[in-house]
Amino acid sequence: MPQNLWCGKLFYPGTKAVFSGSVSSSGTKSYIKQVSRARDAAYREFDFGDGPVQLSTVAAGSFWEVDGKGNYSTVVSGIIGAVQANGINIIDTDVAFNDGVSELATGEALAAILSGKDSELFSQEKQYQQDVMRNMFLLTATVGPVDEEIINPLLKSGELSESDIAPTRSYCLKPACIRASVARSRERLRVSTIDVVLLRHPIEEIFSLGSHELELRLLEAFTELELLRLEGTIRAYGIKSYHSLRLSPDHHRSVMLQSIVPLASKAFVTASATKAQAKKESDEKEHTKGIKDETAPSVKKHGFRFLYVPINALMPEAWLKAWQAREAGELENKENDKNLAPLTQVAQSLGIAVVATAPLTQTRKLPNAHKAKKIGSIDPKTDLFSLEGLDRHPLFAPPVFIRRPPRLLQFSRSLPHVLSASVGVADPSTSLAATVVLKLNDPLTDSQIRNVFSELVQGKYNVAGKGEKDQSAGGNEIKSNVLDSNNNNNSNRSSSDSVHKDGIVDQVNNSV
Helix, strand or coil: CCCEEEECCEEEECCCCCECCCCCHHHHHHHHHHCCCCCHHHEEEEECCCCEEEEECEEEECCCCCCCCCCHHHHHHHHHHHHHCCCCCEEECCCCHHHHHHHHHHHHHHHHHHCCCCHHHCCCCHHHCCCCCHHHCEEEEEECECCHHHHHHHHHHCCCCHHHCCCCCCECCCHHHHHHHHHHHHHHHCECCEEEEEEECHHHHHHHHCHHHHHHHHHHHHHHHHHHHHHCCEEEEEEECCCHHHCCCCCCCCCCHHHHHHHHHHHHHHHHHHHHHHHHHHHHHHCCCCCCCCCCCCCCCCCEEEEEEECCCCCCHHHHCCCEECCHHHCCCCCCHHHEECHHHHHHHCCCEEEEECCCHHHHCCCCCCCHHHHHCCCCCCCCCCCCCCCCCHHHCCCHHHHHHHHHHHHHHHCCCCCEEEEECCCHHHHHHHHHHHHHCCCCCHHHHHHHHHHHHCCCCCCCCCCCCCHHHCHHHHHHHHHHHHCCCCCCCCHHHCCCCCCCCCCCCCCC
């Protein structure tokens, strides 16, 4: 990758600077007051345990399609624009995106943002513009996917064996792999602390080894992540899942969130004991017994606090379907609907923030996608909501299907119990969609969500497998499953909720 990169009007000389700090309550408040031009409703609150932070309902992702409109340069400019102009203060990276190059591009963008370069190019009201500080935004990264750069040194040192990475040599959740991956991500991103580290698709990758092995590997991975938390290298961790957490409870690959959280609690206890023992031995060796380590972060409970799952009009299971156990003690009683609730609701009750991924995946695949007038127009006679600003920019001019991205993004980011919707900002039209959503519009109401979803899928939402019609997506069922669940009422599942062996519409997408 070249050390100097032209990106439109921007020029970023290569730098080895490492920026310290992490997202904080005071930092996000300052960001909203002095940097962001987004509406107040564009932010939701999340508490790490040391004070609530205000986070944008749209997150900036660093993925780009190889054959699409994005590239390294547009990721750099897209992230800078997202933070300095669009009011986005969640930045998502993924080691699997473009073979890690997306992390390098994000690091390039962060170097420009945090050094204060070119901020005037993105400021619309310069009198309020302030340099962006590290504590103003949340930064995520992933672990799991590995390459030769990670595994070869570990194999050579004996920290890793071939059986740990068999059979593909491309995925590893062993402690050594996690620590090495986090270290490399920090270097690429040029930061001392990553706010959230996500295990990328761990359930999907390990499930075939059996539930017992899955539990052991998750516990081992969580323990290493807890150690990294105690060291101050990361603030929290979570899981980025594709389908296992949004399957019907009677599906053989279904996994309950309530069964995972106890592993995090156990990992926290183990890591805390390990850290305490290491400190005791160090004190005895250095004769510093009784001296408090002022640099050690204050950690009182486990750090499993984030969940990234696909949520959109074609894949609404996480917020629509009551398929997850409400309580840990109800894991064996999956047949009683009273014990089940949507994933997003269960996650919120556990203090876990849900971020919707792939909010635009359904753009071309909706049952009524060919009816561009209904999906993309601003016709007030339809049940679809109108968005301020869509008629003001040439990028959203006819054909009207181009107007779908902001509408679909608005839909996903408005859903109940969803913190934010993560969307790639490499494509300028997607960045503009985020601008329209965050700066000109408030989130949808429950009634609007119900009407929009019903209009988009027209009762043809297929959760039962190809060719099997699921009538439960009609307006009445949506009302009971979504609105009633917000009031902790029971969500009824119809007989048509029984799933095919595939469980959900099979739309595997590497960008998810």
